[in-house]
Amino acid sequence: MNLLSGIGVTADALAAQKTRLDIVAQNIANAQTTRTSAGGPYQRQIVSFETELVQQGGGPALQGVKVAGIAPDRSPGQQVYNPQHPDADSSGFVTMPNVNVAYEMVDMITASRAYEANLAFAKDARQLAEKTLEIGK
Amino acid sequence: MTDAIAQSDQTYGLARRLLDVSALRQEALASNLANVETPAYRRLDVAPDFAAQLKAQMAAGVPTSAMDDVQPKLAEDPHARTVRPDGNTVDVEHELLAMNQNSVEYGYLTEIVSGSIKQLKMAISGNVT
C-alpha cells in the first residue's frame, strides 16, 4: 500500500546520504593513516550517486537517488619531508593520505543537512496521513 | 443519497479537489528534497495552469463534483532560480518552507471536508456531538 506520498524516494535519499556520512567519517578518521594493510597510505573514498526512477502505486514517476558505488580517490597524497617517520622512504619523504579534512567537513555538513531535510519530510508525511485518517471523526 | 447534498456544496467539492493537489505537491517536494545534490536537476511543483483551469471552470458554473477532467500534474517549476553552477535549482530551506506550508494547507482542507461530513452526520442522527 502506498499510504505516504513520495516516501520511497525519501527512503532512498536517506540511505544514500547516510552512506555518504559514513564514508566521510571514515576518511576523517584515516586522515593520518600512512600504512594500510594493502601497503601505502590510506586512499580517500568517494561515494558516487546515480538517479533512478521510483514509481509507487499510481503516483507520478519520481527521480530518486541511489549509491552507485564507493571508489577510492586515486589522486596522489601530499609528500611531507619527515625522515624520522617509520614510513619515510629512502629520501625521507612520507606520503600522506590524500584526505583534505576541511573538504571532508564541508561534505559532512552538506550530507547532514540533506539527511535531516529528508527526515523532516518523512515525519511530515506521516502527520499528513494521520490527519487524513481523522476526516469525519 | 447524500450525493445531492455533496453536489450542491461547492466548498466541499473544491476542498476535495484541492486535496489531490496538496497530495501531489507532497510528492514533488519528496523528489526535490531527495535530489538536492543531483546535477542539473530542476525542481518540480504542481503545474501552475491547474489553478487557472479550476477558476475558469468555477466561473463557468460547472459544479465541483463534475470537474473530473481537470487533473493536477507535476511539472518543472518555471520560476525556480538556479542555485548551483551545475544547474540544480533546489534550495533546501525553500523546500522545507514549502513543506510546512503544504502541511498546513492539507490540514486546512481536511478540516473543511471533515466539517461538512460531521455536519451531515449530526443532521442525520439528530445528535449534536
Added chain:
Amino acid sequence: MIPVGSISSSPILPPSIAPVAPSITETGGSAPAAGGFGQMLDRLVSPVEQQQAQADRITQQVLLGDSGQLHQSVIAMQEASLSFSLMVQVRNKLVESYQELMRMQA
C-alpha cells in the same frame, strides 16, 4: 403486495431490514399504491449501493497499491457511511409509520 423484494435482495443491507418484508406482506391490510411505495424504497437503496460500490472501488485501489490517494478513499468511505445512515433512518421512520397505521386498523 408491496414489492419489497428489491430491498431484501440487496447485498449490502443488514439482516435487520429483511425481516420487515414478511410481516408486511402477511398482514395483507389495505396497501397504498403498491408501485409507489416499492419505488420509493428502491430510490432509497440504489444511490446508496452506488456510493458503496464507488467507495469500494477507490479503497481497493489503495489496498492493492494501485493508488496513493488515501484521502479519496477515506472521504468516499465516510460519504458512503453517511448515505447508509440516512437510509437506515428513513427506513426506521417508514416502518414506524406503517406500524402506526396497522395499530389503528387493529
